Amino acid sequence: xxxxxxxxxxxxxxxxHQEFKESTGQRTAAARTLCGMVNLHGGRVLFxxxxxxxxxxxxxxxxxxxxxxxxxxxxxxxIMPTMERVTVAEGRExxxxxxxxxxxxxxxxxxxxxxxxxxxxxxxxxxEYERLFLEQMHTSDRWEIEPAALAPDDLDHAEIAxxxxxxxxxxxxxxxxxxxxLDLLRGLGLVKGERILNAGAVLFAR
Numbered sequence: 001x002x003x004x005x006x007x008x009x010x011x012x013x014x015x016x017h018q019e020f021k022e023s024t025g026q027r028t029a030a031a032r033t034l035c036g037m038v039n040l041h042g043g044r045v046l047f048x049x050x051x052x053x054x055x056x057x058x059x060x061x062x063x064x065x066x067x068x069x070x071x072x073x074x075x076x077x078x079i080m081p082t083m084e085r086v087t088v089a090e091g092r093e094x095x096x097x098x099x100x101x102x103x104x105x106x107x108x109x110x111x112x113x114x115x116x117x118x119x120x121x122x123x124x125x126x127x128e129y130e131r132l133f134l135e136q137m138h139t140s141d142r143w144e145i146e147p148a149a150l151a152p153d154d155l156d157h158a159e160i161a162x163x164x165x166x167x168x169x170x171x172x173x174x175x176x177x178x179x180x181x182l183d184l185l186r187g188l189g190l191v192k193g194e195r196i197l198n199a200g201a202v203l204f205a206r
Contacts, residue, residue, distance in 0.1 A: 001084050001086050001096065002086070003086060003088055005086075006046065006049070006055060006086050006088060006094050006096075007055065009044075009046060010046070010049050010053040010054075011053060013053055014051065014119035015043075015118065015119055016037075016040060016041075016043065016116045016117070016118055017037060017041065017043030017044070017116075018045075018046070019033045019044075019045050019046070019119065019121075020045075020050060020051055020053065021045055021046070021047045021048075021049070022047075022048070022049070022050050022051075022056060022058075023047060023048065024058065024064055024067065024068050024095065026047075027047075027067065027068050027071040028071055029121075030045045030071075030097070031071050031074075031075075031109050032109055032112075032114050032121050033045055033114070033116070033121045034079070034097065034099050034109075035075065035107055035108065035109040035112075035114040035121075036114040036115050036116035036121045037099055037116050038075075038079055038099045038100070038101065038102040038105070038107050039102060039105050039107055039113065039114065039115055039116070039124065040101065040115065040116045041101045042099050042100040043098070043099065043116070044096055044097065044098035044099075045096075045097045045098075046094055046095075046096055047068075047094065047095040047096075047097070048088065048092070048093060048094035048095060049094060055088055055094065056092070057087075057088040057089050057092025057093050057094055058094075058095075059091060059092065059093075060085060060093045064095075065083075068083070068095070068097070074109060074110045075107055075108070075109055076108045076111075077102075077104045077107060077143065079102065079107065081098060081099045082096075082097070082098045082099075083095065083096070083097050083098075084096045084098075103143075104136065104143040104144070105132050105133075105136050106124065106133055113128075115128065133202070133203075143198055144197060144198050144199035144202070145192070145197050145198070145199065146197065146198050147192065147195040147196070147197060147198075148196050148197060148198045148200065148201035150196050150200075150201050150205060151196075152181060152196065154201075154205060154206060155181060155185075155196070155200070155201075155204045155205060155206065156204050156205070156206050157181045159204055160181050160184055160185065160204050161179065161181075161184075164179070164184055182194075185200050185204070188200075190203070190204075
C-alpha cells in the first residue's frame with residue numbers, strides 16, 4: 001500500500017466504512033467502530049489521520065502494535081482484521097486496520113454489539129441484535145447451529161425465563177408445557193440432542 005492511497009482515503013472523509021483516529025491511543029474507540037463495521041459491510045480505521053482528513057502519522061513501535069492487537073482481541077465471535085503500516089513521513093506511519101463484513105454476525109466487543117450509521121458508531125438495540133441474529137441463522141454456513149462447549153448449568157436460567165415471559169406477553173409464543181430450561185431451549189431450536197448450540201450460548205450464557 002502506497003502513501004497516495006492513504007491520501008485518497010483521507011480525502012474521502014469518514015463514512016460508514018471508514019474512520020480516522022489521530023493515534024492508537026484511541027484504539028478502544030476504534031475497536032468499537034470496527035465492531036460496527038463488521039456488523040455492517042466491513043470497513044477500515046486509519047490511525048495517524050485526524051478527523052478532518054489531515055495525515056499526521058505516528059511513531060510505531062513493537063509496543064504500539066502489541067497494544068493494538070490486545071485492544072482488538074475481545075471480540076465475540078473472534079475477528080481476523082488485516083493490519084498494514086504505511087510510512088507517510090520520516091519516522092511517521094499510518095496504520096490501516098480493516099475488516100470484511102462478518103461471517104457470523106452479530107459481533108460484540110467486550111460484550112456489547114455496535115452498529116455503524118454513517119460516520120457514527122452506536123450501540124445496537126436488543127431488537128436490532130435479535131433481528132440480525134435471526135437473519136444470520138438462515139444462512140447456509142451457520143456457526144450458530146454448531147454445538148457449544150457448555151453444559152446446561154452454564155446458562156443463565158433466570159434470563160431464559162425472562163425471555164420466555166416477554167415472548168408470551170407479546171403473543172409471540174404460547175405458554176409451554178414445561179419450563180425446564182433445557183426444554184425451553186429445545187423448543188426454540190437452540191438444543192440438538194442434549195447439546196446446547198452456539199446460538200443458545202450467545203443468548204443465554206452466564
